[in-house]
Amino acid sequence: MNKLLAMEIFVQVVDAGGFTRAADHLQMPKATVSTMVQMLEKTLEVKLLHRTTRQVSVTTDGAAYYERCLRILADVREAEESLSRNRANPGGRLRVDVATAIANDIIIPALPDFFARYPGIALELGCGDRPVDLIEEGVDCAIRGGALPESSLIARRIGVVHFVTCATPAYLDLHGRPGHPSELASHRCVNYFSSKTGKIHDWDFTRGGEKVTIAVPASLALNDTTAYVSAGLAGIGIMQMAGFSMDAHLASGRLELLLEDWVSAPLPVHVVYPHNRHLSAKVRVFVEWVADLFMTHPGFQTKAPVRRPILVKA
Template sequence: MNKLQAMEVFVQVVDAGGFTRAAENLQLPKATVSTLVAGLEATLSVKLLHRTTRQVSVTADGAAYYERCLRILSDVKDAEESLSRSRLNPSGRLRVDAPTGLSAELLVPALPSFFERYPDIQLELGCSDRIIDLIEEGVDCAVRGGQLGDSSLIARRVGMLNFVTCAAPSYLERYGTPSHPHDLERHRVINYFSSKSGRVYPWDYTRDGERIELTLPGRIALNDSNAYFQAGLAGLGIIMLTDVQLANRGGEGKLVRVLQDWTTEPAPIHVVYPQNRHLSAKVRVFVEWVADLMAAHPHLRLRPMAAPAPQELTV
């Protein structure tokens, strides 16, 4: 039995939560995957997995062995890459998840430059505004906007999202223009809610040290950035967009900025990836490419005073 291959298969079974998905990810017959794990258990004289007809779960011994396997496989990968050209020419499948708006307005238009630089990477880009479980769904890294919750992910801050409040001219002609955040309480606003928690995001404003945070009822709430933008264009109410959305979608000529003497706290953009995974060459170059992309963008780059240098942290 190839011990390293068996370790790789075992790790994939644990990550995927079953033999079938692990076999698909590894492009191996399911019987081969099962045989390798069984051989590993026989060699170690330890039961690594609980198997039922419905699911596979890791035992206490299996969980401890899983962590050791991750470290061993990471060390082996490091040794291989240090003696090869893979760092200069990364290859293979790379699974990434990113918000719908950032994907459409920034990442996808810039992908020709990425593939010109890294032609041997096969990118699978999932575009949605929901927060996914990277390990459960087999995703290598994700681009996320907003504050990060507690998790076991490594995060690198790469940019900032700045917000503007605006509305369609047809709406303002009918209902008037707000001059103060509290005026929004008598207006029709379009709320945005979290796909994960269902929580409606508040409307917050700051001016000259005064901070106002409002929870507004709204006639409609959406959780997709494309639909949210279209609702604003349709005159359904006042919306809060990022300035990059307003610029990239042609909103400057179709939407009117309001409350311009008030500011909303910017939201950070991070690239996140599991801390118990080896940061492969293809993930590393993608993270650097996204960071460079943000740094070159007038609406997304980090402000030197707020963040002197990108850094990695556990969140």
């Protein structure tokens, strides 16, 4: 029995919570995965997993062995990478999850540079606003906006997202231009709700010492950023969206900046990855590359970029 392979399989079974998902992640037959774990238990003379028809859970001995396996496998990877010629040219499949707007506006346009640097990496880019479980779904790393929940993931802050409030000139010509956040109550707005919780996000504003939080009235609520922008461009109502996605539309005049002297609270952006993958060369180079990309992008700096509103003739 290949002991290191058996350890890797055991770790994947624990991370995935079952043999089927682990087999999918490893691209191995389920029977092989099950047999390797059984052989490992026989060699160690200890039960590592509780098995039922519905789920697999780790035993007390299995939990302790799991932690040891993580350290051993990490040490092996570090030793291999420190001696391997592939350290500077990592390769293999890399699964990354990112919000649609960030994928479309930031990541994808910059990918030619990434592939020029690391031609051996085959990138699988999951795009969507639904937060994924990195361990369960076999994702190597993800880019996430907002406060991070308590978890075992390693997180690296790479920037902040600033928001703007805007609408089409046609909508504003018909319904008027709000001069204070409280005036949004008399407007149609486009709301955004969480794919995970279903909660509709309030709009917040700060000017000097004045802070305003509003649950704006909305004719439409969406949970996808691409659809959200499309709704605003269609003239359905006023929207509040990440500035980096709106800059081109504001510059072209398709959208008009509103309440420009009010600031909405920025959201931190992190790249996150599971602790047991932190030594992977392909994950390491992607994290470094995306951190540099965000830190040099004007839309993600600590200070919000200056956006000049389009002047509207009376």
